[in-house]
Amino acid sequence: MPLEKTLARIDADLDAATGRLLELMRIPSISTDPAHKPDCEAAADWLVADLESLGFDASKRATPGHPMVVAHCGGPGPHLLFYGHYDVQPVDPLDLWRRDPFDPALEATPAGTVIRGRGASDDKGPLMTFIEACRAWKAEHGRLPCRITVFLEGEEESGSPSLIPFMKENRDELSADLALICDTGLFGHDTPAIVTMLRGLVGEELTITGPDKDLHSGMYGGIAMNPARVLARILAGLHDDTGRVTVPGFYDGVPELPEEIAAQWQGLGFDAGAFLGGVGLSDPAGEADRTGLEMIWSRPTAEINGMWSGYIGAGFKTVLPSQAAAKVSFRLVGAQDPHAIRKNFRDWVRAQLPADCGVTFEAHGASPASRMATENPAFEAARQALTEEWPNPAAFVGCGGSIPIAGYFKDILGMDALLAGFARDDDALHSPNEKYDLESFHKGIRSWARMLDRICDA
Amino acid sequence: MPLEKTLARIDADLDAATGRLLELMRIPSISTDPAHKPDCEAAADWLVADLESLGFDASKRATPGHPMVVAHCGGPGPHLLFYGHYDVQPVDPLDLWRRDPFDPALEATPAGTVIRGRGASDDKGPLMTFIEACRAWKAEHGRLPCRITVFLEGEEESGSPSLIPFMKENRDELSADLALICDTGLFGHDTPAIVTMLRGLVGEELTITGPDKDLHSGMYGGIAMNPARVLARILAGLHDDTGRVTVPGFYDGVPELPEEIAAQWQGLGFDAGAFLGGVGLSDPAGEADRTGLEMIWSRPTAEINGMWSGYIGAGFKTVLPSQAAAKVSFRLVGAQDPHAIRKNFRDWVRAQLPADCGVTFEAHGASPASRMATENPAFEAARQALTEEWPNPAAFVGCGGSIPIAGYFKDILGMDALLAGFARDDDALHSPNEKYDLESFHKGIRSWARMLDRICDA
Numbered sequence: 001m002p003l004e005k006t007l008a009r010i011d012a013d014l015d016a017a018t019g020r021l022l023e024l025m026r027i028p029s030i031s032t033d034p035a036h037k038p039d040c041e042a043a044a045d046w047l048v049a050d051l052e053s054l055g056f057d058a059s060k061r062a063t064p065g066h067p068m069v070v071a072h073c074g075g076p077g078p079h080l081l082f083y084g085h086y087d088v089q090p091v092d093p094l095d096l097w098r099r100d101p102f103d104p105a106l107e108a109t110p111a112g113t114v115i116r117g118r119g120a121s122d123d124k125g126p127l128m129t130f131i132e133a134c135r136a137w138k139a140e141h142g143r144l145p146c147r148i149t150v151f152l153e154g155e156e157e158s159g160s161p162s163l164i165p166f167m168k169e170n171r172d173e174l175s176a177d178l179a180l181i182c183d184t185g186l187f188g189h190d191t192p193a194i195v196t197m198l199r200g201l202v203g204e205e206l207t208i209t210g211p212d213k214d215l216h217s218g219m220y221g222g223i224a225m226n227p228a229r230v231l232a233r234i235l236a237g238l239h240d241d242t243g244r245v246t247v248p249g250f251y252d253g254v255p256e257l258p259e260e261i262a263a264q265w266q267g268l269g270f271d272a273g274a275f276l277g278g279v280g281l282s283d284p285a286g287e288a289d290r291t292g293l294e295m296i297w298s299r300p301t302a303e304i305n306g307m308w309s310g311y312i313g314a315g316f317k318t319v320l321p322s323q324a325a326a327k328v329s330f331r332l333v334g335a336q337d338p339h340a341i342r343k344n345f346r347d348w349v350r351a352q353l354p355a356d357c358g359v360t361f362e363a364h365g366a367s368p369a370s371r372m373a374t375e376n377p378a379f380e381a382a383r384q385a386l387t388e389e390w391p392n393p394a395a396f397v398g399c400g401g402s403i404p405i406a407g408y409f410k411d412i413l414g415m416d417a418l419l420a421g422f423a424r425d426d427d428a429l430h431s432p433n434e435k436y437d438l439e440s441f442h443k444g445i446r447s448w449a450r451m452l453d454r455i456c457d458a
Numbered sequence: 459m460p461l462e463k464t465l466a467r468i469d470a471d472l473d474a475a476t477g478r479l480l481e482l483m484r485i486p487s488i489s490t491d492p493a494h495k496p497d498c499e500a501a502a503d504w505l506v507a508d509l510e511s512l513g514f515d516a517s518k519r520a521t522p523g524h525p526m527v528v529a530h531c532g533g534p535g536p537h538l539l540f541y542g543h544y545d546v547q548p549v550d551p552l553d554l555w556r557r558d559p560f561d562p563a564l565e566a567t568p569a570g571t572v573i574r575g576r577g578a579s580d581d582k583g584p585l586m587t588f589i590e591a592c593r594a595w596k597a598e599h600g601r602l603p604c605r606i607t608v609f610l611e612g613e614e615e616s617g618s619p620s621l622i623p624f625m626k627e628n629r630d631e632l633s634a635d636l637a638l639i640c641d642t643g644l645f646g647h648d649t650p651a652i653v654t655m656l657r658g659l660v661g662e663e664l665t666i667t668g669p670d671k672d673l674h675s676g677m678y679g680g681i682a683m684n685p686a687r688v689l690a691r692i693l694a695g696l697h698d699d700t701g702r703v704t705v706p707g708f709y710d711g712v713p714e715l716p717e718e719i720a721a722q723w724q725g726l727g728f729d730a731g732a733f734l735g736g737v738g739l740s741d742p743a744g745e746a747d748r749t750g751l752e753m754i755w756s757r758p759t760a761e762i763n764g765m766w767s768g769y770i771g772a773g774f775k776t777v778l779p780s781q782a783a784a785k786v787s788f789r790l791v792g793a794q795d796p797h798a799i800r801k802n803f804r805d806w807v808r809a810q811l812p813a814d815c816g817v818t819f820e821a822h823g824a825s826p827a828s829r830m831a832t833e834n835p836a837f838e839a840a841r842q843a844l845t846e847e848w849p850n851p852a853a854f855v856g857c858g859g860s861i862p863i864a865g866y867f868k869d870i871l872g873m874d875a876l877l878a879g880f881a882r883d884d885d886a887l888h889s890p891n892e893k894y895d896l897e898s899f900h901k902g903i904r905s906w907a908r909m910l911d912r913i914c915d916a
Contacts, residue, residue, distance in 0.1 A: 222858065
């Protein structure tokens with residue numbers, strides 16, 4: 001049983017594998033912050049060296065932003081391309097971390113051992129589950145179960161500006177039979193999941209301008225237009241009283257959920273109260289007539305991700321600010337057109353401006369929603385492999401987050417993407433004290449070994 | 459003509475006086491920032507030494523916050539108390555300054571020479587106009603024209619927490635026949651003004667809390683309540699469509715303008731378009747049925763002075779923030795009760811919170827509006843003195859800003875306050891590139907000499 005020997009080797013090698021992951025996590029590869037550009041380079045170098053050590057033909061490939069890592073290793077059967085990203089989110093607010101986010105460590109907790117630090121769960125831990133599975137397979141059998149390409153980017157957390165040009169320029173090299181993506185989570189604590197629906201994303205930054213400098217609110221308060229007031233009014237109007245987004249045309253292309261999918265989701269027994277209770281909330285805040293899973297998987301959203309104006313330091317400053325700004329994002333579903341939504345949003349904002357205010361916009365990424373072709377037999381093979389590794393059967397689910405790469409693989413390289421991951425809801429990804437359960441890491445490596453075994457035979 | 463000799467000495471000593479002001483401005487005495495506490499001490503020490511050098515009995519007096527400076531000098535006639543403040547506003551955004559705010563200098567501009575730097579106009583330049591007038595008078599005549607107390611605080615820009623206790627504890631020492639305050643401006647470029655109406659101020663900081671940590675907007679977006687959305691809705695509702703403040707009871711105690719004052723203001727020929735044009739605006743943004751001068755002098759306001767939530771750095775972070783906060787201030791007029799307004803505002807905010815949000819409040823100062831007793835003959839004496847120094851006759855005017863000290867002098871020490879100042883509308887006080895015209899400084903010193911001469915004879 002070649003699979004059993006590979007799994008045994010994975011178990012025996014777990015401590016060393018964990019040490020390798022901690023080494024990668026110590027590199028503060030924050031892609032959105034220009035100060036961390038050298039760290040992104042260092043993370044790419046580390047991965048090239050590691051992939052070479054297990055027999056891949058690996059290279060760091062320059063882009064106008066952070067570099068890509070591309071690595072090939074031959075083998076029999078189908079050609080699989082694994083995608084991950086080595087960049088991580090910023091770490092602010094730093095004072096909420098209980099340890100240095102870039103000095104990661106194993107921590108014993110009442111719920112089990114966790115790997116704590118920035119990138120543990122998004123996406124350094126998950127991408128290493130795949131690399132470690134390859135390492136074990138190669139060590140045990142001298143070769144991989146099939147031809148594999150590893151493709152890692154360093155701009156996923158900052159809108160992936162170099163990704164599409166790079167994929168277009170390297171279309172032949174990157175085209176495979178199927179893409180594998182490990183940037184998602186388990187559905188429940190012991191229930192693995194394959195994501196077959198992904199929301200898209202449009203990010204917008206808007207800056208409302210008013211007076212040509214900050215003013216004294218005593219001297220000008222009451223007569224001068226305050227751009228913070230204008231911004232608040234615009235942001236307050238993004239949703240109506242039923243939770244629907246008010247931007248004109250926003251719901252164009254939003255499909256109703258097919259009955260069979262709705263029934264399958266009903267069977268998952270999702271408890272919105274428990275889901276929200278885990279983060280200190282209780283009431284679903286989305287569209288009044290939708291279920292909790294629809295709100296996070298199949299309905300589009302508008303969210304304020306950041307806003308700022310005037311004096312935000314300690315104490316008080318009676319300033320009437322000259323500018324007010326916000327970062328707003330829209331999660332898209334179905335056939336919603338990201339470019340139409342960006343245009344409609346901008347028109348909608350401009351139409352609300354008083355004569356004395358201006359606005360500037362900055363685009364931060366645009367990707368449509370994706371839906372996978374689950375009729376590809378690899379999906380059923382992977383579902384069976386995951387079901388064998390975990391206590392509960394695997395499910396096909398939706399995902400509220402945006403993994404635009406899945407759509408790009410389809411559109412640019414003509415291949416389907418299979419998304420499986422082992423993160424848990426309490427991993428605090430994008431937040432202080434991010435972690436990845438050691439069990440996620442260990443069973444994740446084993447899961448990839450099982451999936452490679454079944455997919456290569458499918 | 460003793461006055462003429464004093465004025466001539468002021469003219470001859472202008473360079474040295476300017477040098478002394480620049481020295482004081484080099485001390486970064488930002489009262490709202492705890493890091494600058496030693497600088498506030500240093501500014502107080504500098505003033506004690508300067509006042510002693512011209513014969514005052516001066517001392518630095520400790521408080522729980524920044525120290526007071528109190529200095530006495532005997533003389534014939536009435537007892538006048540001059541009030542000023544040596545603390546300054548924060549300097550952010552620093553990148554908008556064209557020079558180091560604490561490396562002040564004279565700059566030649568097309569409109570004349572200016573003294574550029576933080577505190578030039580608010581309030582180090584103005585307070586030195588009075589001290590320099592005393593210096594010239596003393597040098598010329600060997601004594602002051604009357605008994606004078608100088609009283610300087612270091613917490614004016616941070617809500618004056620120590621002021622009332624200090625005045626109560628030192629009631630006998632600080633009680634005089636009249637208070638003189640130099641923290642206001644000229645009405646027009648060549649039109650001096652005595653402020654007889656001052657708006658009050660209530661400052662509030664509110665923090666809306668939602669999820670117990672920052673969330674990934676993909677995983678939770680659409681189902682979790684976003685506190686930035688709640689804050690935007692609350693702030694957007696502060697004003698109705700006609701510009702009126704919507705907090706219940708807000709207009710209790712707001713008087714209509716007496717007809718004779720309305721007529722006098724009409725005569726000032728205030729051009730709202732020109733006033734707003736100076737800061738890049740055009741349309742009065744206050745209550746639709748009010749004149750421009752009413753909006754800034756005799757009507758109450760609500761302004762957003764700062765707001766912040768989520769990710770506000772470079773790039774984009776798809777975070778659903780756990781908190782959203784704002785600094786809001788209310789300018790008060792007539793008999794509006796600052797404590798009732800604070801309570802009504804807090805109740806009004808709480809009533810708008812969804813079940814999943816909380817709110818905390820921090821109070822930042824509360825002072826009622828003030829109205830001066832202009833029947834005191836010193837007011838007419840000062841008006842005549844200013845009319846003699848400047849091209850246009852002096853006027854009794856209102857002031858949109860809050861100088862709560864004027865009310866405290868009346869309530870605690872039982873004396874009227876005469877507010878005269880020489881700042882100009884383009885001085886950028888509280889903003890980057892603050893300046894004080896050299897003419898304001900020079901004619902300001904001369905104005906105080908003239909006012910002392912006439913008030914002491916009145």
